[in-house]
Amino acid sequence: DAKTTQPTSMDCAEGRAANLPCNHSTISGNEYVYWYRQIHSQGPQYIIHGLKNNETNEMASLIITEDRKSSTLILPHATLRDTAVYYCIVRVGGGGFKTIFGAGTRLFVKA
Amino acid sequence: GAVVSQHPSRVICKSGTSVKIECRSLDFQATTMFWYRQFPKQSLMLMATSNEGSKATYEQGVEKDKFLINHASLTLSTLTVTSAHPEDSSFYICSASYGGGTAETQYFGPGTRLLVL
Numbered sequence: 001d002a003k004t005t006q007p008t009s010m011d012c013a014e015g016r017a018a019n020l021p022c023n024h025s026t027i028s029g030n031e032y033v034y035w036y037r038q039i040h041s042q043g044p045q046y047i048i049h050g051l052k053n054n055e056t057n058e059m060a061s062l063i064i065t066e067d068r069k070s071s072t073l074i075l076p077h078a079t080l081r082d083t084a085v086y087y088c089i090v091r092v093g094g095g096g097f098k099t100i101f102g103a104g105t106r107l108f109v110k111a
Numbered sequence: 112g113a114v115v116s117q118h119p120s121r122v123i124c125k126s127g128t129s130v131k132i133e134c135r136s137l138d139f140q141a142t143t144m145f146w147y148r149q150f151p152k153q154s155l156m157l158m159a160t161s162n163e164g165s166k167a168t169y170e171q172g173v174e175k176d177k178f179l180i181n182h183a184s185l186t187l188s189t190l191t192v193t194s195a196h197p198e199d200s201s202f203y204i205c206s207a208s209y210g211g212g213t214a215e216t217q218y219f220g221p222g223t224r225l226l227v228l
Contacts, residue, residue: 034216043115043204043219044155087154096143096162099206099217101155 004088009106012082018075020105022088025069032093033064035073037084038104044087047073051093078109114138115207117220124195125228131191132223134205140185141207145217146178149202161188195227 005023012018024033032051036044048055048062050071055062061074075082087104091097114137124130134144142163147155159169159180167180179191188207192199202224206217 036219038155041202041222041224043117043222044206046113046216046218049216096160096208098145098157098160100157101147103154 004090004102006086006088006102006105008103009108011108011110012075012078014080014109014111015077018078018082018107018109020073020075020086020088020107021070022073023070024088024090027068027090028092030092031090033062033068033071034089034091034099035060035062036087036089036101037082038087039081039084044101047086078107080109080111083107083109113216113218115205115218115220117203117205117223119223120221121224121226123226123228126196127194129191129193130195130225131189132203132205132225134188134190134207134220136186136207136218139207141188142185143208144182144188145206146180146188146190147204147206149204149222155204158190192225195225197227200225200227 032049034049035047038044048060050062064071085104085106087101116135118133144161146158148158149155157170158173159167161167161180161182163182163185169175177193182188202222204222206219208217
């Protein structure tokens with residue numbers, strides 16, 4: 001699986017958009033970009049995933065660059081409950097493939 | 112949909128005893144389940160991949176005789192920590208794959224906190 005690089009931590013004001021970057025310059029053509037988050041003492045929560053097109057769901061938007069070497073997760077209106085560790089993961093699609101977690105980005109949403 | 116549960120949510124046991132943790136996919140069938148371990152202030156570390164009806168595949172450095180995994184049905188996988196020691200105290204998390212497309216998503220359970228005294 002390709003390695004990802006994320007900032008260690010970020011701050012965001014409540015109500016503003018949180019933009020979390022991820023670099024995955026060695027991504028392969030059949031690898032997807034997945035985002036999960038983990039709130040303290042809970043299991044990871046799936047947020048969104050994509051291959052090459054931008055994606056949006058009720059939680060967030062995922063913007064993938066045209067060369068697929070980086071992506072940005074956007075939380076449009078961050079709330080205090082969005083404070084968590086956000087993991088960007090690149091892996092081959094398919095349920096039998098392992099999900100390997102890096103260190104992630106610790107997002108602090110401040111009032 | 113796509114809910115994964117774990118039981119128990121937390122357990123305290125004495126050193127030398129065995130502890131069983133259950134992972135269930137409540138509203139879907141999961142041919143593959145995964146077990147992770149997470150120490151304080153660290154990321155999740157994959158322990159093993161569990162396929163229904165076959166032996167689990169363990170990651171390098173994980174003792175298969177100490178962490179017994181059984182995946183007897185499409186909705187249940189169990190992890191048994193045998194002869195637990197204080198250093199096995201950790202947060203154990205399972206995940207199950209859901210979906211029929213080319214990019215199946217893994218959904219995670221809420222975790223089980225194990226404390227070995």
